[in-house]
Amino acid sequence: MLNFTYQSLPSRVRFGRGTISELGSELDKLGCRRAMVVASAPQAAHAQLLREQLGGACAGAFTRAAMHTPTELTQEALTEVARLGVDGIVAIGGGSAIGLSKAIALHTDLPQLVIPTTYAGSEMTPILGQTESGIKTTQRSPRVLPETVIYDVELTYSLPLAMSVASGINAMAHAVEALYASDTNPVVAQMAEAGIAALYRSLPALRTGAADPEVRGQALYGSWMSAMCLASTSMGLHHKLCHTLGGALNLPHAETHTIVLPHAIAYNAPSVRDAVDVIKRAMGGGGIAGRIHDIASSCDVPVALRDIGMRESDIDKVTDLVMSKPYANPRPLDAGLIRRLLTNAWSGLRPDHSTYL
Template sequence: ARAAGADGCVAVGGGSSVGLGKAIALRTGLPLIAVPSTYSGSEMTPVWGLTEHGVKRTGRDPKVLPRSVVYDPELTLSLPVPLSVTSGINAVAHAVEALYAPDTSPLIALMAEEGVRAMARALADVAEEPTCLEARGRALYGAWLCGSCLGATTMGLHHKLCHVLGGSFGLPHAETHTVVLPYALA
């Protein structure tokens, strides 16, 4: 980015693309625009994550929070249903953790509950009719709410477990969140 003389970064794609954009923003200070094609909601957080030598490190920095986010449900049409669902459950995990975070608030709790409701309904509809733009748009709305909740609170048990497992064993992020979430909640 520096060698190209870039004055900004646009990240288009799923969590890895947005994460790479955040890493570039973190290291260069360049402004970031995110165009997500999955449903995690990471684009709404100042949270970054880097895996190096089998260890995942995370942090918070306002430099990585995208200046703008463009949501287009048409960009999610090629996302297969299994990935749509695990991506959306990752977002649900963001909202659920915000409900028990030590720094939560009544406003965040309302957003988290609405995010979980919106995502659960949207994912059921996406699974039933994968080409439904309206359902995919509602999933992006749920992702926005869930990601905003994670961005406003600290991460807890669920995310810590997933980051250790994912970073140590190279496990896929969304699928790991999907498997761990019911156990962390129990």
């Protein structure tokens, strides 16, 4: 007999094509009359379209969201929230915009409506990651969980191939680590397998089907399922490494996840045979770490940390940071193996099942 706990989260999801047209009615359901649009600078055009669509229901916009959610930027956004008399947040974009929206909500408890344009998955989680003085920390709080999420497949058509694949592998990482989390359960395992399978099918297909509604729909669905896994479980080595690399070195978020995931899988594989079997089933065969590495490489996504700004001299620094704060992981952390993992990821080595034996 199964014995487990599954905690569902109170969020509303609207998924489909053209669903952005329902923004006004969804905002009405939240009781928002003076919303502030939040975006990063590259999404400023999207932010302007939302302002025009909302009309009088939009009090203004803050379009300087940045990756890793620097706390000083959050303070600037909070000042604008107070000045405008905002009663809700509408965030559009990827992890930068959604992260800032969550940080605002943490301090104000304002309702959030978020519209993802990438596959990062932050929109479905009660998790906030933010950076202060070069250190990235995370916390869980129901205050930061967005009340409403609008997934519009059409908003992802123009997402460049490399960014799409990096973002999708970032999402896949959430599902992979949920399979061997200390608090996993059969419900999460079903979502994880569905998410990995959808992403594994769709990401390579984007090379020739970037504007194919079915391909984009599968990728967005896979990212949603994977994000639900992240929301429901704790994470392990992969996320610890990526948060450390991002916070300490300011490396790009999705690309860091893409490079590290195959190595984290290979590291943990000897201790999580059941999880490996699920991933094999989702991908239709073995060699799962190498398969993920190959998807990135074939789509011109970086597979080496040195190609996204990490110096070889940073390897020891990051190893020390990772080892300095113990956390749950199915395979105990070994400083020598962690250093080897970082060295391999820095150089772009294609890992296999024997790399970290």
